[in-house]
Amino acid sequence: MKYERFLKSPVFKRFVRKRLFDRASIVNRLLSAWFRTRGAVRPLPRSAEGLRNSELYKQWWYYGIELLPDVVTKSTFPQDFPLLPRMLLRNCDFSGGDCLDIGSVEGLIPVLMCRQGARRVVATNPHLYNYDKVQAVRKYYRAGFDFRQIGSLYDLSKKFGGSQGFDLINLSGVLYHVYSPMHVLAGLRPLLKKDGLMIVSTNVVNRLGFTMEFNERGKLQREGTTFWYPTIPLFDYLLRYFKLLPLDALYYPYGPGDQVRYTPDFESGYLCVVCRATDEPAFGSDDEWALDSIDDSYETILLWDQERLSRQAKSVSSYRVPIDPSLLSPENRSLDLYKMVAQTPPVVKAERSQDSHYLHLADRI
Numbered sequence: 001m002k003y004e005r006f007l008k009s010p011v012f013k014r015f016v017r018k019r020l021f022d023r024a025s026i027v028n029r030l031l032s033a034w035f036r037t038r039g040a041v042r043p044l045p046r047s048a049e050g051l052r053n054s055e056l057y058k059q060w061w062y063y064g065i066e067l068l069p070d071v072v073t074k075s076t077f078p079q080d081f082p083l084l085p086r087m088l089l090r091n092c093d094f095s096g097g098d099c100l101d102i103g104s105v106e107g108l109i110p111v112l113m114c115r116q117g118a119r120r121v122v123a124t125n126p127h128l129y130n131y132d133k134v135q136a137v138r139k140y141y142r143a144g145f146d147f148r149q150i151g152s153l154y155d156l157s158k159k160f161g162g163s164q165g166f167d168l169i170n171l172s173g174v175l176y177h178v179y180s181p182m183h184v185l186a187g188l189r190p191l192l193k194k195d196g197l198m199i200v201s202t203n204v205v206n207r208l209g210f211t212m213e214f215n216e217r218g219k220l221q222r223e224g225t226t227f228w229y230p231t232i233p234l235f236d237y238l239l240r241y242f243k244l245l246p247l248d249a250l251y252y253p254y255g256p257g258d259q260v261r262y263t264p265d266f267e268s269g270y271l272c273v274v275c276r277a278t279d280e281p282a283f284g285s286d287d288e289w290a291l292d293s294i295d296d297s298y299e300t301i302l303l304w305d306q307e308r309l310s311r312q313a314k315s316v317s318s319y320r321v322p323i324d325p326s327l328l329s330p331e332n333r334s335l336d337l338y339k340m341v342a343q344t345p346p347v348v349k350a351e352r353s354q355d356s357h358y359l360h361l362a363d364r365i
């Protein structure tokens with residue numbers, strides 16, 4: 001397709017590099033409007049044969065999505081590859097609440113957020129590359145989510161202006177793609193309502209200590225847009241730094257069967273955590289460094305809008321599963337992620353389709 005060739009062209013890449021997408025520029029708005037109009041007016045195939053022969057169906061798809069009965073897009077994932085945020089999302093109660101999904105690709109998570117009772121759902125992608133597919137999924141699933149093109153994942157509270165707040169935010173599968181994961185958390189955290197839920201998941205190395213492995217020469221995985229794997233204690237600490245209390249988590253270790261993600265040199269995996277927003281950093285009271293750091297750092301002043309965070313309304317969301325008392329962290333009100341991974345059986349595969357990267361028309365969860 002002509003516009004796909006354009007998206008891959010040096011001209012377009014230069015355009016992205018100039019970060020025009022990050023600005024509320026006229027060019028950006030016109031381009032978005034053009035894409036939206038195209039999506040809105042172009043009729044979707046209504047027969048299985050028409051769909052199978054369409055450009056829409058034949059292009060690259062991240063998820064396996066059943067668009068019409070028995071017509072499922074060809075995902076990049078095996079059928080039993082688990083989608084941990086999906087498995088934790090169903091334990092979140094956000095009926096009547098507002099949800100935000102960061103990096104939605106074709107919109108599997110936003111569909112489920114709608115089906116699980118959200119009042120408003122905002123799907124996002126950095127660019128409009130997947131827009132036709134998002135639009136098609138929205139229509140085939142009759143899911144009324146909105147879409148926002150957000151450019152880079154930094155400074156999201158500035159990009160979502162006004163006093164908007166969300167009851168549930170999903171930030172899954174993106175922190176390893178950015179130069180600076182803390183910058184992303186700082187920008188997103190002020191968008192979460194008081195006591196709201198945030199699902200955060202990323203690649204980790206399963207060892208003690210507070211370091212972050214860099215994917216130098218592709219030693220963790222060959223994928224070219226993957227940078228950082230924090231240790232589990234560091235991931236836990238960073239969540240607490242940003243006033244997020246871990247409540248529940250799932251861990252998927254990368255095994256030798258996974259030719260993309262497995263490495264014999266590091267015990268690594270994917271850790272997905274549901275957190276509740278708390279007013280204070282969620283450390284033991286003896287961690288004065290963290291409190292001083294949050295108060296004094298210019299990064300806080302410049303990147304983490306504490307005022308907006310403190311003005312957020314109370315969330316309607318809640319989490320349905322209590323914390324196992326044997327996995328509590330020392331401050332006694334949240335989950336210790338390292339203990340959880342060490343003492344709980346990991347997820348080794350999706351036991352059923354609803355735990356996977358495949359979405360079927362009848363799925364509610």
Ligand SMILES: C[S@@+](CC[C@H](N)C(=O)[O-])C[C@H]1O[C@@H](n2cnc3c(N)ncnc32)[C@H](O)[C@@H]1O
Binds near residue numbers: 085177178
């Ligand atoms: C691995 S997919 C994760 C999809 C989904 N959130 C999930 O958990 O299944 C990564 C998503 O982040 C976006 N993304 C990747 N690198 C990015 C970057 N540096 N800045 C902004 N978005 C990025 C991609 O376009 C895509 O939407």
